[in-house]
Amino acid sequence: MAERQIRVRFAPSPTGYLHVGGARTALFNWLLARRRGGVFVLRIEDTDRERSSEVMTRAILDGMEWLGLSWDEGPFHQADGVERHRRDALRLLEAGHAYRCFCTPAELESKRARAAGAQEAYRYDRNCLLRVSPEEAERRAAAGQPFALRCHVPEGVSAWEDVVHGRIEFANAEIEDFIVLRSDGTPVYNLAVVSDDLDMRITHVLRGDDHISNTPKQILLYRALGQEPPVFGHVPMILGPDGKRLSKRHGATAIGEYREQGLLPWALVNFLALLGWSPGTDEEIFDVPELIARFSLEGINKKSAIFDSQKLIWLNGQHLTRASAERLEPLVTERLVAAGIANADALRTRRAWVHGLIDLLKVRARNLDDIVRQARPYLAEAIDYEQEAVQKHWKHPAQVRQRLAALRQRYAGLERWDEQTLEAELRAVADELGTAAGKLIHPLRVSLTGMAVSPGIFEVLVTMGRELALRRLDAALAALERREREAPSSPDTVVPGAPPAA
């Protein structure tokens, strides 16, 4: 029972970075291959030498690798197949499915302009098929007159059963005799694609909606070459928030930008998979292996989708919360080092502690930079106090300093340094001071982290460790003293319990 192994491909043209639309197409192909035990081929369509570049090719490969979309064959370069493309074009000519066209681009352009002026649809008038005999064409070619090769489109309809749209058909009368080989001997896209897909024995072509109108032409070419076309599936496009085609002005569209922003590759994969595909249930958070297990062609939507970056950010936060510290460690470490907050060796020597820190911070982070930002107080010696935090919780420097000094003294004398002890002690101090625990907790948070938000204060204390915590407290006390001097008139004279001045 030789059920043919599925072979799919992703064929980006290196004229730009890997963008979300391309990445999603690549993902669907990859998912299908992985799901069905097939082969995923990567082919760079660099036939357009003018606009293609090595740099972009590299960027696309990097993006694929980062997303984890590994290819089984390739990367192949379409430009390497030019000889074969040409041979296929010649086969078409010999078989009578193509003919030589001696019309010059300038002539064609003027005909097109005339048609446009008359509000008419322009289609090639078959001048060289109808008014140039095969013999004459032969002669002119031999004489060296340049010619392009055009596919002779037969009458009838070209249709196919699209795996996402169902049956789609085009009347061949709508399709002009398109050029397959330029007068300089280079192949045109549609021919090159068909030739390559045939050569690579591609069984399923999953690509963007924008290729629908190329499909009938390609089917014509398959047939003209005596081959059966593959299965086609046209996935909907991804649009910007305004419903227009996604472009730079919509913000980040290149995959690399999301990497820089500290997104998790598997979160982006999850998000992209859900854009245009649905598992048919209410579940939304999937790891890559689950995606492979669940993916199916039937779940692909017909409607184009708008890229909602807010949901992407939320999803990333979900994956961050669920990911193990083990898995996050290399990603976080890299950024911590890049930010100059810690050095790699130091982090390596206390991995268990680092893991604890990551587990502590990942819950309230939505991207890796959130973790890095929050991690600073635990790793660096000095911290900055955020303006807002200071204004809110260090409003009355003298009073705060007095309270924190009391706390510091008690903490310094502690035998144990665990959450229970630390909390009990703080509450005791608050009691003795005749104030609410919060009046101690918030200023303490500012003292330790410089921020108004952090994990539970006692967890912070424990993770930070006694020495560093006490040093921070000392630094805070000094800072508070400076503040008192700078603002001597600030209301330290406030009666305890009185509402703070606005």
Place this chain on the structure above:
RNA sequence: GCCCCCAUCGUCUAGUGGCCCAGGACAUCUGGUUCUCAGCCAGAAAACCGGGGUUCGAUUCCCCGUGGGGGUACCA
């Protein structure tokens, strides 16, 4: 202009003739919980583009509009 594709809350979507006066998620807004934030819990507001058919019955099927998108190259 012509051809093609598409059409459920602001957004992503479930729904395949009755279970739907339409379910989930993001975002928004309430309230609760904790030392802050995140979270979590409870709740609110929010959609079947319009018109014709078909049918006992249409979000679901058909047609026509409308709207959006794509294509219309010796680009890919």
